[in-house]
Amino acid sequence: MSESFELQRLTDLSDDQLAQAYAPRGEPWLRVNFVSTVDGSATGADGLSSSINDDADKRVFDMLRAQADCLVIGAGTIRDEEYDVPQIPVVVVSRRADVPPTLREAPRGRVLVATVATAEGLDEARELLGHEQVLVLGEDEIDLVALKAELLSRGWRDQLCEGGPSLFGDLLAAGVVDELCWTVSPRLVAGEGPRIAGGPDVDVAVRPALLLEQDGTLLGRWLVS
Known part of the structure; x- marks a missing residue:
């Protein structure tokens, strides 16, 4: 069943309301957090995601980390x-x-x-x-199925992955991703920057559950079906 939601302004939400809006929906819950440009690059011209971050993305990034029990990141x-x-x-x-x-x-x-x-x-x-x-x-x-289970055995229910694209692709292929938190930065960079997911071909259905906006930046939750 599809979920109904409307675009909300990030600045209208208190920190507590934002945390509630991003509350995990199960245990364990593995979510992946990425930022990309409007034309799909996961990095700026310098090859780093930090160059396409902004204040809106930083606020959600910090909140997701505050909720998480552990981080999962490619070397x-x-x-x-x-x-x-x-x-x-x-x-x-x-x-x-x-x-x-x-x-x-x-x-x-x-x-x-x-x-x-x-x-x-x-x-x-x-x-x-x-x-x-x-x-x-x-x-x-x-x-990666065993990894998710091992982290849960240590009491880490809210598992947050911050990339990179190859790891995200592998997690999708393994069927262990519960959610994508995706920020779209309002800029175009062209070039040959990476997409947020790489690696083997997958076909994973997702459904939107939240969409926020601040100064042209869009921030959303996409749940894996």
Whole structure:
């Protein structure tokens, strides 16, 4: 059944109302958060998503992080965007068991790696993070269904993925995504920037559940059917 909703102004919502508007609808709940331009690029001309962010997107980004129990992010995205250590646990998804440089000094237990048994950096990751923080979830390919279940077993019900496009595509192919939170920045950049989802072809139906606007920026929730 389709849901009815209307465009709302982001500035009309208090922080509590915004949090309620984005409340998870199940447990576990894996949502993916992305920003793109109107012409579909997930990055600006500098190759970074931060260059197409704005105040509206930042407000929703911060709120989603405040709700989340953990972050799930590809190692390449963490390196490219030079992530700082977040306030909640971050799961680095890497077939090489790569711990990005900006996370190497994180407090013990704040950073986990989801990887495979054949990963080149498996021993180094275990030494750096601890054996219990290195999740071996497959021989050559990461089992993303098992990853979602493992995070739930740790009490992390609200799971937030912040990219990148390849990981999003893999999550869609694995059938584990519950929701896309998508910001459309009011600009055109042309070029050859990446789409928000990459990798293998998928055909996943979604339905809109919320649409907000501020200064031309559109922010929405799209639920996976």
